[in-house]
Amino acid sequence: MNLDERLDRLTERHEALTQTVELMAHAQDEDHRKNQVLMVQILESIDGLSRIARAHERRISDVEGGRG
Numbered sequence: 001m002n003l004d005e006r007l008d009r010l011t012e013r014h015e016a017l018t019q020t021v022e023l024m025a026h027a028q029d030e031d032h033r034k035n036q037v038l039m040v041q042i043l044e045s046i047d048g049l050s051r052i053a054r055a056h057e058r059r060i061s062d063v064e065g066g067r068g
Contacts (some may be wrong), residue, residue, distance in 0.1 A: 001007075
């Protein structure tokens with residue numbers, strides 16, 4: 001294998017590596033976006049559960065205070 005062939009092979013490998021890294025970066029960006037959406041949904045669920053817990057706590061306090 002002469003020098004030109006070796007350089008061609010190296011160039012091909014470099015291009016393949018570059019494409020692989022670009023694909024991995026794109027996949028990582030997509031995963032990050034999906035995780036952000038899931039995190040928002042989780043936080044909204046926690047907020048909803050917190051509101052329910054406070055409402056139940058008020059109702060319990062009312063019953064214990066003789067107002068229920």
